[in-house]
Amino acid sequence: MFSQASEYALRALTELARCDPQEWVLTSQLAKLLDVPVHYLAKVLQTLARRGILESQRGRQGGFRLGMSPDDVSAYDVVRELDDIRSLESCIMGENDCSDDTACPLHALWKTIRDEFVDALRNTTLRDLADFQEARPGSGRLAAVKSKLPELRRPGPGAAASG
Amino acid sequence: MFSQASEYALRALTELARCDPQEWVLTSQLAKLLDVPVHYLAKVLQTLARRGILESQRGRQGGFRLGMSPDDVSAYDVVRELDDIRSLESCIMGENDCSDDTACPLHALWKTIRDEFVDALRNTTLRDLADFQEARPGSGRLAAVKSKLPELRRPGPGAAASG
DNA sequence: TGATAATAGGACTTGTTTATCCATTTATCA
DNA sequence: TGATAAATGGATAAACAAGTCCTATTATCA
DSSP: OOOHHHHHHHHHHHHHTTSOTTOOBOHHHHHHHHTOOHHHHHHHHHHHHHTTSEEEEOSTTOEEEESSOTTSOBHHHHHHHHSOGGGGTSOTTOOSSOSSSSOOTTHHHHHHHHHHHHHHHHTOBHHHHHHHHHHSTTOOOHHHHHHHOGGGOOOOTTOOOOO | OOOHHHHHHHHHHHHHTTSOTTOOBOHHHHHHHHTOOHHHHHHHHHHHHHTTSEEEEOSTTOEEEESSOTTSOBHHHHHHHHSOGGGGTSOTTOOSSOSSSSOOTTHHHHHHHHHHHHHHHHTOBHHHHHHHHHHSTTOOOHHHHHHHOGGGOOOOTTOOOOO
């Protein structure tokens, strides 16, 4: 249904919506948690950062975090940035002149389904996705990934303990 | 939504369901009517012929015609031959372990929409598509294409008039 | 100030879909 | 029997998505 890019984006943003909104999260941590190609995920995150859905910080202590409130970003907003979502609007039989007026044989059916789908995506926020994931048994967490990657763990400012 | 191949197939089969089931129709006639690439359409039709949805006849007076009753072929049957329709069954967020038991945040939504869509495709026959198209104002007909392509027009056996 | 760790961005590879072209096979017609 | 018209099948190209790799840029830390 969605492109790989959109799938990765939805999953990454869901995880970012689950953790401290101030915290910078590494691409490598997200890739590890989601089990997706790290370089490709990086491209996706960069695109989302250009669009304002994410903020990015270069250099040491850098990473990505949400650029907007998870209540203000819908699943539709995410997919729209990465997929040509207007293709959902076009004729499912590929006709050139298919509209409500001159409908192809599948137009009414497709319009019903598609509108239902798009409405649901518009009404589902990153907060919704994060809350669902939070309540899901056995769902991994970024914190767990970090504790399993000691070479990536960094003491926060003021934390002097070093094991 | 569907691949180009499926779109071409649905449209071509709809037209074939509108005309004499005994008549052999040329790829070039269908391509002209649908305004699609003739060679690519030919590949699609050949695939459908291998699957039994179409019959084909080589040589002069050859062409394609339905291999089954238009009442017995659903839109789902057509798309299944050309697209990997199982991708509709897989997780919309791309998760590996997403099922009714361990559902991703969009699972319930997607399952509802997808089932509704697939059921509708299963319950829509080529006859339905053809009937709709038949009642549609301004929908082209294969007969019209043939009369506009005199070089393709062939007298039927016993038809001697050539005026 | 230099080393390090991170994002940013471009070039490249790989695989699939879409599309084109050509030669082959097959059936009909004169 | 030969010419013609059609599907068949293979090779190839173009466009796109997915993924990899390398370098540049930027921020932090010692």
